Each structure stands twice: as C-alpha cells, then as structure tokens.
Amino acid sequence: MxxxxxxxxxxxxxxxxxxxxxxxxxxxxxxxxxxxxxxxxxxxxxxxxxxxxxxxxxxxxxxxxxxxxxxxxxxxxxxxxxxxxxxxxxxxxxxxxxxxxxxxxxxxxxxxxxxxxRKSHDIELGPLSYTPSDRSAVLGGKRLDLTRREAALLDALVRHQGQFLSKTRLYNSLYGFDDADVGVNAIELYIARLRKKFAGSGVSISTRRGVGYRIGLDG
The missing domain is CATH 3.40.50.2300 (Response regulator)
Known part of the structure; x- marks a missing residue:
C-alpha cells in the first residue's frame, strides 16, 4: 500500500x-x-x-x-x-x-x-500437482492440508523449481516488512513441515548451506 x-x-x-x-x-x-x-x-x-x-x-x-x-x-x-x-x-x-x-x-x-x-495452469512435479489460483496442492491423488504460510512457501518453491531460493527470499514471501517479531529462521519450521508432508512421495526439499532451499524429485 x-x-x-x-x-x-x-x-x-x-x-x-x-x-x-x-x-x-x-x-x-x-x-x-x-x-x-x-x-x-x-x-x-x-x-x-x-x-x-x-x-x-x-x-x-x-x-x-x-x-x-x-x-x-x-x-x-x-x-x-x-x-x-x-x-x-x-x-x-x-x-x-x-x-x-x-x-x-x-x-x-x-x-x-x-x-x-490468468496464471491458473497447474504446476506438476512428479506426484505433486500445484494450483496457483487457490494455492492448493494434491500429492499422489490426495489433497494436502496446508496452512496459509505453508501454501505461500510451497508457492514460492514450485514456481522456481530447480532453483535455490534464499531464506530471506522465502521469508519475504511469507511475511510483511513490519513482522519484525518473526525472525527469518521461522522459514526452517515451515520447510520442516512441508518435508514431513512430502515424506515417502519422491518430492523433496534440499538445502544448500549458505544458498537456500530447492524443491525437486529424489534422485
């Protein structure tokens, strides 16, 4: 604003x-x-x-x-x-x-x-299907139960799949500039939650120290 x-x-x-x-x-x-x-x-x-x-x-x-x-x-x-x-x-x-x-x-x-x-085409990643229009996701035919911030984090990752996104970049996708009481390390919590939801599916979020996070398929 x-x-x-x-x-x-x-x-x-x-x-x-x-x-x-x-x-x-x-x-x-x-x-x-x-x-x-x-x-x-x-x-x-x-x-x-x-x-x-x-x-x-x-x-x-x-x-x-x-x-x-x-x-x-x-x-x-x-x-x-x-x-x-x-x-x-x-x-x-x-x-x-x-x-x-x-x-x-x-x-x-x-x-x-x-x-x-205008951007409604689903984004596919192996068994994961993501719909940008309502930030919903289906994994292996089952709809994922995502909180608003989990969905925002997934949105950023899948729109840039194949790329490492820094913790700061992801933080700015979830929080406003005035959320000073929420530290950038909160991203680690939401990454852990998404990883738990993806467990055993073949979809994974990898970490590169000092660079960031990337979503992709195992192997």
Missing amino acids: IEDAEDLAEGVIAQLSRAGMVCDLASTIEAARDFRAVQDYDALVLDINLPDGSGLGLLREIRAGGDRTPVLMLTALASVDDRVTALDAGADDYLGKPFDQRELEARLRALLRREAE
Whole structure:
C-alpha cells in the first residue's frame, strides 16, 4: 500500500491482515521503489497525491517496465476525469475516498482472482500437482492440508523449481516488512513441515548451506 496518510493506512492494513492479506506500507514513491526492488507483490494499492510526486507517475513507470501487477488506485481524486486518466495509465481498478473497508477488500479479492485465473495452469512435479489460483496442492491423488504460510512457501518453491531460493527470499514471501517479531529462521519450521508432508512421495526439499532451499524429485 502506497499511502502517506499513515493513520488511515495502518487501519486498512490491520483489517487486511485480519482478512488474511499481508500488506506492507510505503509512505512515498521512493519507499515504494525500494520495497518493490526486493519483494514481489500480488497487488498494489496506490494513492495519487504523495509527498514526492504523483502516484500516476509511479503507475506509468511500473507499466513501462512491463510489470502487470494489479493496481488499485485509492484516492480522494474521484472525478470521472481522474478515474479515466488513471485507468488509461494502466490502473486495474479505482476506489475514491472516503471508502468502505469491505468494498476495498472485495475489490482486492476480485483483482487477485483475475490475476490467479490468468496464471491458473497447474504446476506438476512428479506426484505433486500445484494450483496457483487457490494455492492448493494434491500429492499422489490426495489433497494436502496446508496452512496459509505453508501454501505461500510451497508457492514460492514450485514456481522456481530447480532453483535455490534464499531464506530471506522465502521469508519475504511469507511475511510483511513490519513482522519484525518473526525472525527469518521461522522459514526452517515451515520447510520442516512441508518435508514431513512430502515424506515417502519422491518430492523433496534440499538445502544448500549458505544458498537456500530447492524443491525437486529424489534422485
């Protein structure tokens, strides 16, 4: 969420967290660039009037770089001309302030569904079949019971199967920047849980010291 009204933003983020959405807050365009340089996001909530420039400029910059991450504009500029300008610049949705939190969450869910449908092809790895659209997995014909963070970790691993992903990279897929009370070593716990679920299936998660984790098939 790129928003300089921090009281408003923190309230929104708290509600999103209760709805199961991890959300980071950038109060400036420069901070947003820094966050995006180290973390991929499923969606962006973007204000227009920011202390160091226009959110529309950032939107155009994102689209010019080929990034199709869904963007919802959340702004007090709510005239028809403002909406048309933002949508033409590449916004996927537009919500004027003041707004109802329930509508914001519903619009975000709709954006995420559309993006998931665009990437809906299942990913196969031996007996493991993973569906990105709802982060579900079937192993040997049986659906895996995954917690939200286990599913997020599996998502990162299977999307990059064959590659070692660092502990920090995986941590950023599971937690927001404000989860300072959760250490990066928490990843080891979730890796252990996934390994237990994969036991005897031929699917394994290997570790390379100092490099990270990789999902693959035994042998």
